[in-house]
Amino acid sequence: MKRLLPVAVGIAAAVSLAAAAFAGPSYDADGKIVIPENMDRWPTVGTTYALSYEGDGGTTLNTVRLDPDSYDAYVKTGKFPVGAIMQLEVRTPVTEVAPAKGGQTQGAVVGRSLHVKDEKGGPGTWTFYGFGASSKTGSAIPRSQACYSCHDEHAGTTDTVFMQYYPALKEAHARVASAPE
Ligand code: HEC
Secondary structure (H helix, E strand, O other), X not given: OOOHHHHHHHHHHHHHHHHOOOOOOOEOOOOOEEOXXXXXXXXXXXXXXXXXXXXXXXXXXXXXXXXXHHHHHHHHHOOOOOOOEEEEEEEEEEEOOOOOOOOEEEEEEXXXXXXXXXXXXXXXXXXXXXXXXXXXXXXXXXXXOXXXXXXXXXXXXXXXXXXXXOHHHHHHHHHHHHOOO
C-alpha cells in the first residue's frame, strides 16, 4: 500500500493540472485581469521586426501569441471566440551574440500587453490590458487611449486585431472560408 501512494498522488496531481488548464480570462474583484501563466507556451501567430507605427522608426522585435484554446477555435471556425487573449511581447534587439557575426536576436523584454475579446465594451469588443514585469494582474486601458483608435482604424474589419501581420491565422481563415459547407 505504501508503494501505491505516490502513484495515487501523481494521478491526483495530473488531474488537477488538467483541471487548471487555460479556460479563458479571469478577473479579480476589482475587474483586473489575472495574468495567465505560461504565456510563453502559447502559439506564436506573428513576429515583427522594427515595425514603425507612426513613422517613429521602431527598433524592437515583437512577438504576438494567442491563447491555445482560441487558437484551436480560430483554426476550426475562422473566428475569435469570446474570451480570446492575445499577448504582445516587445523585446530589444541584440547584435552579434557569439557565434553570430551579424543579424539581430531577441534581448530583454521591454513591454508586454494583452488584447482580450471580453466584450466589456459591448458585443464583439476587445479590451487592452497593461501590466508590469512582475504583476500578477493587469489593468484595463481606458477606451479613450490611442490603442483603441489605431487598432480600430487599421484593423477594424478584423476584430481590431492586426491580422495583416499574422500569416498563419490569415491562412487558417482562408482555409475555413474556402472549405465546402
Ligand atoms: C499607431 C498604431 C497603434 C497603436 C497606437 C497601438 N497599437 Fe497595438 N498594434 C499595432 C500594430 C501595427 C500591431 C501588430 C503587431 C506588432 O506590433 O508587432 C499591434 C499589435 C498589438 C497587440 C497584439 C494583438 C493584436 O491586436 O494585433 C497588442 C496586445 C497590442 N497591439 C496592444 C496595444 C496597446 C496596449 C496599445 C496602447 C497602449 C497599442 N497596442 C497601441 C498598432 C498600434
